[in-house]
Amino acid sequence: MPGRNPPPPEDSPGLALRRLRRNPLCRRSHLVRAWARLCLLLAALAATPAAMVLVGDAAHRHYARAAQHQAATRHQTTAVLLEDSRHHPEPGSAQARKTRYPAEVRFTDPHGRTRTATADVEPALPRGSVVRVWVGTDGTITGPPMSPREVRSRAMGSGIIATLGVHAAAAAAYGAACLVIQRRNLAAWDTAWARTAPRWTTSP
Numbered sequence: 717m718p719g720r721n722p723p724p725p726e727d728s729p730g731l732a733l734r735r736l737r738r739n740p741l742c743r744r745s746h747l748v749r750a751w752a753r754l755c756l757l758l759a760a761l762a763a764t765p766a767a768m769v770l771v772g773d774a775a776h777r778h779y780a781r782a783a784q785h786q787a788a789t790r791h792q793t794t795a796v797l798l799e800d801s802r803h804h805p806e807p808g809s810a811q812a813r814k815t816r817y818p819a820e821v822r823f824t825d826p827h828g829r830t831r832t833a834t835a836d837v838e839p840a841l842p843r844g845s846v847v848r849v850w851v852g853t854d855g856t857i858t859g860p861p862m863s864p865r866e867v868r869s870r871a872m873g874s875g876i877i878a879t880l881g882v883h884a885a886a887a888a889a890y891g892a893a894c895l896v897i898q899r900r901n902l903a904a905w906d907t908a909w910a911r912t913a914p915r916w917t918t919s920p
Contacts, residue, residue, distance in 0.1 A: 752893045760886035767882045772875030779867040786861035795823035795849045797841055798832065804839040812839055821847065825855030833857045 798820040804812035816836035825831050835849045835857050852858045862870075 768875040771878035775874035776871035783862040795821035
């Protein structure tokens with residue numbers, strides 16, 4: 717009928733609890749398992765936004781400090797190619813403009829010493845070409861400091877991982893609870909069978 721609320725999904729915890737209550741064969745362990753499932757589901761849903769915000773905020777502060785440290789300890793300098801860089805199989809393509817190949821370069825470190833190292837450079841550059849490289853305070857070639865976009869991306873990734881961790885912890889707790897309930901059931905069945913077996917196996 718129009719306007720009628722759709723029935724709840726077959727595997728919803730609420731429906732499972734209602735069915736258990738109406739079931740005369742329902743054991744206490746079945747009800748405990750259903751309640752555990754419902755409580756853990758609600759706890760995971762409640763903890764998800766908090767975990768995402770707290771972990772994401774902490775990760776953002778951490779990576780922001782790391783980016784500031786990188787910006788203070790890294791600088792760009794010029795380097796000269798000591799060999800031809802590799803050619804890209806698709807020259808002029810968008811992928812070729814993003815691809816970098818390792819090549820040996822010569823540069824001057826922050827202490828004024830001439831050094832040689834391997835740096836990632838654009839493809840198809842001839843020997844003697846001048847390129848820009850990032851150098852750390854120890855004189856080694858490194859990558860550029862993290863950009864604000866990279867900081868946000870890593871913080872979001874940490875928040876997502878925290879969310880997955882919350883749901884994984886809830887699933888693990890539910891699995892552990894089911895295991896405990898199953899062991900208690902097996903122990904109870906063994907005890908009941910120990911009382912019943914003599915009546916089934918003793919000859920009249």
